[in-house]
Amino acid sequence: MFKYCAHIQIKCLTALFAGLLLQFSLPVQAFPQGDAAKGKKLYEQGVGHNGEPVYAVGQNGLTFQGEDATCLRCHRRSGFGGSEGGYYVPPIAAGFVYRPSRRDRNDRFRAAFLEAQNIQHWVRVRMPRARPAYTTATLAEALREGRNPSGTEFDQLMPRYRLDDRDVANLAAYLATLSKAASPGVDDHFLHIATVVSHGVEPGARDSMLASMQAYVKWYNERLYSDIAHESSARAYGMDVRSSTRLWKLHVWELDGRQEKWRDQLALYQRQQPVFAVVNGMVNGSWAPVADFCDEMELPCLFPLTELPQRERESGGYNFYYTRGLELEADILGVYLKNMRNRPERVIQLHDTSRYGVEPASRLAGQLAARLPEIRIRTIAFDTPQELEMLLRGLGERNEPDVGIVIWGEPDSDSILKALLHSGVKDSPVFVPAHVIRKRMTRNNGDLLSPLLGNLHITWPFSLPQAYQADAFRVRGWMRSRGLPINHEQVQLLSHYGMNVLRDSTRHLFEHYYRDYLVERIEHEVESSQHPGIYPSFSLGPEQRVMSKGGYVLTPDATGENAFNVAADWIVP
Incomplete structure (x- = not known):
């Protein structure tokens, strides 16, 4: 066994010295000055300096071009790589490409436990990868020929690119900047996080969210203090706890006044104390002003408790949501009406003048116009409950x-x-x-506190009322053990989940505290973090930002055996 290990080490050293000798013996190829902005466009969009899509050849002669050939697809926006089809995708951020390879204990631990992997991934992570630092010339060879500076061939997963010298120089210039400067919000001791609350939110829900988050931060820091205090923790976890973890500090960003003023208030908070991420949060009205600020600042924003999120982007961005809120419910209703057996010939929409009324009404009108152009739709706004009652009496x-x-x-x-x-x-x-009936339901069995109409249909983007979720019991136990009264359960369970995902994601960062890398880790962790049971399931693919993508339609149960019947099973519009 020892002879075998020594043989492997000798082969690696031989390859390293051969690569160094080759590097210094060959004439240096002159490359033009690189443009990092154009290199970023190539990296993220697959567009060369001439505006044309780049071209590459992959495994078994498959060809890629443009967006399909971007570096972003495998090495991700942060440059920290990950895994792809069981293959280990190494990091190519500035701190890795332009330095000789190193046997860093934390980085190897991080790579080995990115997620559940097959044996091929584990073998690749543990393989010696000795090489000198890349230069523009050796980067060109890696991209075109598939060899690293020591002459080692890449896996076939890595395409071979047809790039001219200017494109190589541009990409090299961009890689020299990629995840080089540490993200704001982290210092030698603390990782700073914030939550956002506005005037006008329900005080009880606000206080329950903040109390849950403050209790979580206290619990997390107590556990981390214990790990840092014991040298044996480094051996237990296979990593250096002291250099790779930070205590958390929670900041509450309170917003007041009109939404048009919120951006300036958020910017002031961020200048006074930059934060690494925004977690949870609730505002009166649309979350869009906060989301737009987070995208502008490239600040990860995790799981606000809102029914009016930012309008969904095609992909990417820094805002993660549980659902699309009322927009999703309008889409579910559009699908349900299309498939309804005794579909109404006309639809009358009644909505109040808040954004909770205007936005979903507008969305449904568009959905019906596209899906059911034969249905006549009329939309009526009301200002007061009395006006709504008068309209409904006329319809009755x-x-x-x-x-x-x-x-x-x-x-x-x-x-x-x-x-x-x-x-x-x-x-x-x-x-x-x-939301019309959710607060009128008891926690365990979905019974209503007052009778409902038998002809009522409820769009329902949550777990079914009778669904059982074991993790919810664990979270309730955690809260009771810390003296937290459970008086706004949905808010408290989701607040705990948001903090859990942040914990599970940051523990994979180690000392690499870059916001883009955090975003990529969140995409992996949402399915494995302790599930609160409010929604049936969570999933995210690369660049996806909405975790629960569908919902049911429920009707009251006339027999009284159950609170609701499922009129339409899970609909994903």
Whole structure:
């Protein structure tokens, strides 16, 4: 065994010296001055300096070009790589490419435990990879011929690119900047995080979220203090705990006034104390101003408790959401109406003048125009609960079964249910979002605190009321053991989950505290972190930002055996 290990070491040293000798003996090829901005465009978009898509040949002669040939696809935006189809994708950030390879204990531990992997990945991580630092010339050879500076052939997973000298120089210039400067919000002792709350949110929900987060930070720091204090923890975890972890410090960013002023308030908080990430948070109205600020500052923003997220980007960005909120519910309803057996011939939408009413009503109108152009749709705004009740009474007097009634309004108001229960609407199907009834349900079995109309249909982007989720019991136990009363359960469970994902993601960073790398780790961790059970399941692919992508449609159970029947199984619009 020892002879075998010595033989491997000798071969690696021989390859390293051969590479160094080759590097210094050959004439140096002159490359033009590189443009890092154009190199970034090549790295992220697959576009060369001439504006044309780059071209590459991969395994078994497969060809790639443009977006399919970007470095971003495998090495990711941060340059820290990861895994692809069981293959280890090494980091190519500035701190790795332009330095000789090193046997760093933390980096090898990080690479080995990125996620559950097959044996091929583990073997690749443990293989000696001795090589000198890259130069522009050796980078060109790596890209074109698939060899590193010591002459070792790359796996076939790495395409061979047809790049001219200017494209190579541009890419080399960009790699020299990639994840080179540490992200703000981290110092030698603390990782600073923030949560955002605005005026006008429900005080009890706000206090429950903050208390849960503060308790989590205290618990996390106590455990980390213990690990740092014991030298044996480095041997137990296979890593250097002191250099690779930070204590957490939570900052509360409170916003007031109109949303147009929020950006300046957020910028002031960030100047006073930069943070590494924003976690949880709740605001009165749309989250979009906060999301736009986070995208502008390239600041990861994890799982705000909102029904009005930023309009979904095609992909990427720095904001992660549980769902698309009311926009998703409008889309679910559009699909449900299209597939409904006794579909109404007309739809009347009633909405209040808040964004909780205007935005989903506009979304559904667009959905129906695209999916069911034969349906006539009329949208009516109301300003007060009394006006809503008057409108519903008029519809109840006519009681037309071929008319569907859709109602959108603010989440904290009982006015919609009260107006419905006294409206006289019996035959027309009525459609409402989940928040109309969610707060009127008990925690365990979904029983309602007051009767519901039998013709009511509820879009439901959550787990079914009767669903069992073991992890929710564990989180409740954790909260009780820390003296936290459970009085806003959904808020508390989701707040705990957001902190858990941050913990699980940052522990893979080690000393590499770069925000883009955190974003990539979050994409991996959402499925394995302790699931609170509010939503059926979570999943994220690369550059995806919404974790739960569908929902049900429920109707009240007339038999009384269950609170609800499932009128439509899981719909992903």
